[in-house]
Amino acid sequence: MFRKLLIVFASGVILSIVAFSAAWLVGGDKFRQEFRENDGWHWDIGDDDDYSGPRKSRTFTVEPGTRLAMEIPVELSFTRGDKAEMIVSGPNKLVDRVVWEDGHLSIPGxxxxxxxxxxxxxxxxxxxxxxxxxxxxxxxxxxQDQFRLKSEGAVNLDAGGKVRKIMVTSEGAGNIDLEKLDVEDATVRMDGVGNVTIGATNLVDVTINGAGHLTLTRKPKTLRSQINGIGSVDHDY
Structure with a gap:
């Protein structure tokens, strides 16, 4: 699964040069300030041979209906059920360092x-x-009635089910596929070279900054779009 993610990320590198330049110009002082404050790329994904030994799992309690944040690379699955728990699995040396606090999953250092x-x-x-x-x-x-998704960087996501109202914020080279999710109202904000696919039936409100691409798989009753850069909205229905 993660190999697919790396392919998505690699395919966005060339477009990233164009999109970053466009965002640098379009975003103005606010964009440049945020980039400096975050020290550019935050995560170094490299050789993890040091973590190829024994593996383990840890179970954490999740408060139903809360907003969760993944601050480390993950292969994540969510399934609706009566239980409310999160199981984290991987090499001992990594899992032992995992911190779960206030809905945030992280590894210090x-x-x-x-x-x-x-x-x-x-x-x-x-x-x-x-x-x-x-x-x-x-x-x-x-x-569920509502759902908020925020994606930064190389994220590959698929979702299915039914959500009345969804808000999606995509930054970077992500691929967000919500075609199998029944949605009435959708608000989409895209920065970078990401792709979002959605089939909202009532309202779609989209803003694209850069080279992002939104695909609509159903015709919404109302479409509001604002594109700053070379992004696009494709009607695939």
Missing amino acids: TVNMRHGLKVKITAPEISGLDLDAPGDVTLIDMQ
């Missing part, structure tokens, strides 16, 4: 990782998901 930790979440619902590092994510059988 610098970590070189080529594969994301496996994260399995079961809960009746989660109100939102922030992906602050590369990830390969599957959301299964969602059944």
Whole structure:
């Protein structure tokens, strides 16, 4: 799964040069200030041979209906269920360092990782998901009123189920596929060279800064779009 993510990331490198230049100009002082404050790229994904030994799992409690944040590379799956828990699996040396606090999953210090930790979440619902590092994510059988998704960098995500109202923020070279998710209203904000696919039936409100691409698989009753750069909206229905 993570190999697919790396392919998505690599395919965006060339476009990133164009998109970053466009965003640098379009975003103005605010964009340049945020880039400096975050020290550019935050995660170093490299050789993780030091973590190829014994593996283990840890189980954490998840509060149903809360917003979760993944601050490390993950291979994440969410399944709707009565339990509310998160199981993190991977090499002992990494899993032992994992910190779960206030809905944030992180590892203190610098970590070189080529594969994301496996994260399995079961809960009746989660109100939102922030992906602050590369990830390969599957959301299964969602059944809830609202959901917020924030994706930064090389994220590959598929979701299915039914959500009445969704808000998606995509930054970087992510691939967000929500075609199998029944949605009425969708708000989409894209910065970078990412791809978002969605089939909202009532309202789609989209803003694209850079070279992002939105694909609509159903015709919404109302479409509001603003494109700053070379991004596009494709009507595939």
